[in-house]
Amino acid sequence: MVSAIVLAGGRGNKFFPYATIRNKVCFPILGTPCVLRLANQLIQSGVKNIVIVTGYKEQSVRYALRNLKEVTFAKTEGNEDIATAIRKAIDLVETEEVLIIHGDIVTTEQNIKEFLFSHKSSNSEVSMLISENPPEPIHTLRVYISSNEFDCFDYDGKSSIWFCNAIIGNTYIIRKSALNETGYSKDVPVGAMPEPQGSLISIIEAIKDSNVSISVIKSKDFLIDLNHPWDALKANQLVLHYLFESLEENKSHDTAKISDGADISSNAKIIACENTVIEKGCIVQGNLYLGRGSQISKGAIVSENVFIGHDSLITEYSKLHADTVIGNNNRIAFSAEFYGLTLDNVFMIHNCCISGILGSNVDIGAGTISATWRFDNKVREIICEGRKEMPPYYGNLSYIGDFCRTGVGVMLMPGVRVGAYSCLGPGTIIRTDIQPNTLILCEQKLNIEKWGPEKYNNY
Template sequence: MNYLTNTMDIGNKDKLRAIILAGGKGDKIFPYNSKWQKSCLTIGNVPNIIRIIDQLEKAGIEDTVVLVDYLDTQVTYNLRDYKKVKIVKTSPNTIRNDIYNGIGDKDAIIYYGDVYVSDEDINNLLLTFINQGSCILLEKKNNNFRYSDYICANEKDGIIRSIYGHPREHYVNSRIGGVFAIENSLSEYIRYCPETFLNVPVGGMPPTEFFLEQCIMNAIEDHKEISAVYVNRPIVDMDFPWDILFANEKYCIEEVGKLEENKIGINVHISDKAKINGKLYIGDNSIIGDNVLIKGNCFIGDNTIIENGVIIEENCVIGHDSIINDYCKILSNTVIGNHNKIGFTAEISGVTFDRVSMVHHSQIFGVVGRGTDIAAGCQVAIMRFDDLENPNRVGNKVYNNRFSNAAFLGDNTRTGIGNIFYPGVKIGSNCALAPGAVIQKDVQNNKIVFVNQDLIIKDWDSDRYGW
C-alpha cells in the first residue's frame, strides 16, 4: 500500500531520498551492544532496519541509502535481499560528509535506525513536508521519558523555535523524534555543522561529535522555517535495554491488537479442545494442540507447535520454528523469538530473542538474549515480591520507569538452576552463572559467576526423635 498515492505526485516522490543512520555503537543499551547493531534489534521478531525500509517503501520512497559503521556486516546481512538499497560505510569522522553526499541533489528523509515510529506518523511527516517544506517529528512530554535525557525542542504555532540538548523542563515542550524531512537547500547546514552540540544548559557537557539536530538549530538561527509534526503514538528510541520492552509492547498493542480477522496459513491444525478468545495470524504448518488457551489476538509464525495446556494472554507474538508446551504461560504483550523452546510451567513476560530455551518453573520478566538458556527455577524478583519501579544506573545517571526493573540477559549466556535476578540487573553476553546464585548487581560480558558456599555439618541421627 502506498499511503501517499493521492497526495504525492511522481515528481516530488522521485526527488525524495531516505538516509537511514545505522552505525551507532550504543553502549547504553548493554548487555545488547556487544553483539547487536541497534538498528538490527528486533521488534515483533523483525529487525528494525527492515521495518523502517518496508515502511518507507509503503509510503512510496524507494531511493534509500543506509549509513553503517559499528557491526556493519549485521546490517548488510539483514538487507541482503534489498538490492535497491545502497549501503555506505561511514565513521564518526566522516558521517557529516556522508550524510551530505548521500542527500546529493535530492530532498531527504533522515531516519535514525534505532527509533520505532508508527506508519501513521511517518505518513503525517511526509504529508507535512509536501505541503509545508522541512519538518521534524516531535513527541509531547509523557511518563515514558524526561526531557533532560534527550535532545528536545521548543515549538510554538506549529514551528520549531529552538532545539536544546538535554535541557531543563522549562526550556522545551517536546522531544525530537529521530525522523527529519529536509529540503535540499538545507543540506549546506549539514556540510558546515560544528563538531558538537552548542545549545545546552549552563554547565552542560556535550560530547565532541556530529549532531544532526545542531544542523537544524543553525538553520533556525538563520530564520529558516522548520515545521513541527507531533506524533499520535509514542516514539521509542532504543537507547537503553528497557526500550526494547517499550518497542515490542508498542508493536503488540498497535499491530497485534488491531487484528480484526483470522489469517490462517496452509496445513495449520487447531485442536477442537483449544480455546481461542481472539483473532489469530498463523503461518504455515503450525499446530495449536489440546487444552491451549489463547486469551486475545496472537501472531504465530511458521512451523510452530503450541500444545498441552499452554496459556497465552492478549496481543502476543510467537516466532517460527518454536515449541511452546506443557502448561507454560506467556503474559500479555510478550514477544517470543524464533526457534524458542518454552515449556513445563515456565512463565515469561517481555521479549526473548531467537534460540532461547526456558523450562521447569522458571519465571522471567525482561529481555532474554539470543541463544540464552534459562535453567530450572530461575526467578526475576519482581515477578513475586518487588513490583515497584526501581532505579537503574547506566553510567553515572539513574533512570526510573516501569520497565527499568526488569532483568536483561545478554546473548549466549547460561543461567544456573535456581538463579534469582534482582530487579534491573543486567547480565552480559557469553556468561555462565552457577546454580543457586543470587544476582544482585550487573555482570559484565564474558564472566562466570560462582557461589562461595560455607557448609556447616553436625551430627544428626535417630536419637533426635526418641528412638
C-alpha cells in the same frame, strides 16, 4: 521525491546488554530487524534511494538489508561524528531533499507517509518530526515550539512542553554550509552543556542560526527509538498492538490445526500460520499470532496479545503473560512462566518465572526467578555512560544478554542486566549488573559431621 539517509553506525552503549553481537538497529521487532523494517517502510512510502551509514558491527547491518536493491552503504571510520557521516552519505543521495533518520526508529508506515506529505504541504526547507506526550526519563532533551516552528532546544529541561528527539524522523535540505557550521550551540543557559560538536542536534541549531525556518510536524502514531533495552520491549508491544488493531478478521492457514477442545476466547483475533498447532486443553485468552510450525500443547496457557515466532513450542502447562513476544525456535515447558520478549533459540523449563528480555541462545535453568518488585516500591536506578538514569517503564525487569545461561535456582533481583556470554551458577543471587563474558559461582561453606542411626535415639 525524497531520498533517505539512515544512521546505523553507533555503538549502542546505552542498549546494554544487547549490542555485543549486533548493531542495535538489528534488534528484532516482531522477528524482523529494526533497520530492515524501517527500510521497507521507507520504500513503501515512496523513498527509492536509501543510504545506510554503517560503522559498529557493520556486517550485521549489511546482512539484515542484503535483499534490498534500493539500499547503498556509506561506512564511517573510528569515532567520526554524525555530521561527518552525513557528509559521506550526501554524495550518494540522488535528490535535493533527504530524510535523515536513525536506524533504530520504530513507528508505523502510515506515520512516515504522513510526515512526508505534511512536509511537502508545508513548503518548508526543513521539517522536524516530534512526539507528543512521550514518557519522561531524565536527561530528555526538549524543544520550544512557536507557531508550529522549532524555536530552540531546552537544555535545562524545565520549561518546554514538547518532546523532541532530534534523531527521529527529521527531513532536511542538507546544505554544505549547514554541515560546515556545526559548532557548539550558541543559545545555551549558564551552567548548561550543549550537545557535542558534530551531533545531529548541533546541525539543526546551525541551520536555525542561518535563519532557516524549521517546521514542526507532530507524529500521528507511536514513535520510539531503541536507546535502552526497555525501549525494545515497549516498541515490540506497540507494534504488536498495532498489528491486532489493524486485523479485520482471523487468518488461519489451511495447514493450521486448532483443536475444537482448545479454550479460545470468543473475542480473540488469531493469526495461525502454516503447520501451526493448538491442542485440546490449551487456553488462549486473547489475540494471538502463531508463527509457522509453532505449537501450543499439553495444557499451556497463552494470555491476550501474544506473538510467537516460527518453530517454537509452548507446552506442559507453561504460561505466557499478556503482551509477550516470543522469538523463533523457543521452547518453554514444564510450568515455566514468562512475560516480556525473547529472541531466537531460547530454552526455558521447570518452574522458571521470568519477566524481561532474553537474548538469543539463552538457556534458563530450572527454578530461575526474576524479581520485579522492591520493598520500597521504587524503580532501580541505572548508570548509563557515567550518569544516573531512571527508566520510565520496565525498569525492574531482567535483561539477559545473548548466549547466557543460568544454573538451577538463580535469583535475579529487580532491574539487573547480564552481559552476553555469561554464566550464572546454581543458587546465585544477582543484585547488580554483570559485564559480558562473566562466570559467577557461589562460595559454599560445608559443615561435615559424623551421622548415623544413633542420632535418632532408637537404641
